[in-house]
Amino acid sequence: MEIKTVGVLGCGLMGSGIAQVCAAAGYKTIVREVDETFLNKGLGRIKKFLDEGVAKGKVTAGARDTTLGNMSGSTTFDALKDCDLVIEAIVENLEEKQQTYTALEKIVNDRTIFVSNTSSLCITELAATTTRPDRFGGLHFFNPVPLMKLVEVIRALTTSDETYQTVFAFAESLGKEPITAPDRPGFIVNRLLVPYLLDAIRAYENGLGALEDIDKGMTLGCGYPMGPFTLLDFVGLDTTYYIANIMFEEFREPAYAPPPLLKRMVLAGRLGRKSGRGFYKYEV
Ligand code: CAA
Ligand code: NAD
Secondary structure (H helix, E strand, O other): OOOOEEEEEOOOHHHHHHHHHHHHOOOEEEEEOOOHHHHHHHHHHHHHHHHHHHHOOOOOHHHHHHHHHOEEEEOOOHHHOOOOEEEEOOOOOHHHHHHHHHHHHOOOOOOOEEEEOOOOOOHHHHHHOOOOHHHEEEEEEOOOOOOOOEEEEEEOOOOOHHHHHHHHHHHHHOOOEEEEEOOOOOOOHHHHHHHHHHHHHHHHHOOOOOHHHHHHHHHHHHOOOOOHHHHHHHHOHHHHHHHHHHHHHHHOOHHHOOOHHHHHHHHOOOOEHHHOEOOOEOOO
């Protein structure tokens, strides 16, 4: 199936990056947010990234303008009615995602493919909440989307061969390196990454060392681009908390249980970079 017009649900950390790479690859891209404030914040993030890319000599001014020209924002579902593919990147919550698909299915045509950028929810369960379980799959991008090459493509039990092939080819058309991942909690990457991040929090709570020393240990000692606390703040502590709960619910293994400190930080509004404070403090 040919994809020309792409809808993106959510213009947060991930939705903004996803909308950017779709528009940069030449797709007409429409991103939907819940209100003007979130929409303008997300569109502002895209423009800032592109402007910085121009300043760094990584993006031409022409490519920036073409990308921005291919993109539009809306707070309505109606704006997505002509989309061939809709990529959902809203909050990591089954009920919220389900409600969004129900609202969207009233608007789009029968051929439209839905994919979720969920980090940990069951793709088969998400597909089953729609009337298009064969035209539904997982397309899991990595943060920051414009810089990270990997995309995981996940088949629900119900995903048709045509949908899977279309979505895989679409990921390639964005200049990404797709891999096929199973419909298990955390797919491939988060299955390995999330227990490591949660373990770092538990170890810190148990007095392993200062945040800065643990981060420095993993960057300089193992060559990781970011230490675990820098990465946790980057991903978002709320999102990490939701992911941990979902994975723990499925696996029932202590390695996936959210550490008490993570829960308390989320309750205190310390969500990481996006809120100005997580394990570290940031300018917002
Ligand atoms: N536009 C275009 N290019 C840009 C850019 C911009 N605005 N900003 C930076 N770049 C380019 C740089 O020029 C540089 O290119 P070269 O390598 O060719 O020199 C490259 O991007 C890296 O940028 P920087 O040198 O400025 O930054 P860095 O070296 O510190 O790398 C990073 C930044 C890529 C984010 C790196 O720190 C990193 O890989 N961090 C780990 C991120 C990670 O693990 N993400 C996964 C999170 S988990 C997840 O996403 C899944 C989930 O479900 C939770
Ligand atoms: P975020 O909190 O930065 O953004 C979520 C956005 O969705 C918010 O701006 C919110 O207003 C919006 N939203 C909520 N309900 C909506 C609706 N019904 N319609 C449109 N917009 C709606 O979160 P994020 O980090 O971008 O995560 C989004 C999804 O991507 C989650 O499923 C998460 O698990 C997944 N993910 C996150 C990361 C990461 O590193 N943060 C990486 C890969 C995948």
